């Protein structure tokens with residue numbers, strides 16, 4: 609039995625906008641799933657913490673961070689057509705990013721085998737210098753940058769139904785990070801074509817697998833097995849982070865994939881143990897990062 613390190617729940621009650629779909633009750637829904645597992649003593653509850661300015665600067669520009677903090681302090685408002693900030697959003701986004709770092713510390717210390725980060729707001733659309741798509745700070749990128757700076761090789765799996773354009777841009781030219789995404793196309797944010805494979809410093813380390821509306825779980829799993837797994841095997845990551853948005857679920861009203869709850873469980877454990885090491889996965893809600901330390905990730909050929 610594995611031990612699950614849980615950071616959160618942090619529902620960021622101060623970061624909300626009446627009628628907006630990215631709202632505190634998302635975390636309650638995720639926690640119902642955790643509660644259903646009835647992990648007992650196999651659940652390690654972790655305190656969250658605020659990400660520091662230095663940690664945020666690893667992926668965002670100084671000007672953007674300063675302007676976001678000031679924007680919140682002055683009362684917040686719309687950051688783009690569908691992204692908002694509230695007066696209390698600044699500590700919320702720092703805590704959402706810091707929660708992932710707390711899980712990394714717990715896993716690195718051997719206190720747990722897998723992590724789950726139940727926080728909001730999400731992060732994978734956030735660009736180095738701009739908020740976008742409900743996302744203000746790119747949580748998974750902050751975690752990945754921390755690991756990469758420590759000499760780790762980081763795989764980011766993004767099975768959210770939307771392409772993680774922010775995460776892709778941040779690590780576009782970074783050979784320390786492999787980014788793999790399945791997503792609906794054509795669809796917001798209109799990026800993530802298969803031809804987008806990374807910059808000259810990291811060719812082939814961005815793997816986009818765009819899929820049409822209606823894609824079911826077996827199609828998504830096959831995409832990971834047949835397209836992503838060989839690349840992952842060659843990359844040989846030491847850590848796996850998952851941007852585990854659940855909006856690819858068949859009941860999600862904002863997108864058109866057709867995954868079941870069981871499909872997400874299968875995606876979290878796609879590869880069986882092999883003589884070369886046990887597959888390591890982690891998961892979380894969108895942008896909240898899921899982390900798992902991986903001895904080695906091996907995919908079927």
Ligand SMILES: [Zn+2]
Nearest residue numbers: 768770853855
């Ligand atoms: Zn999404």
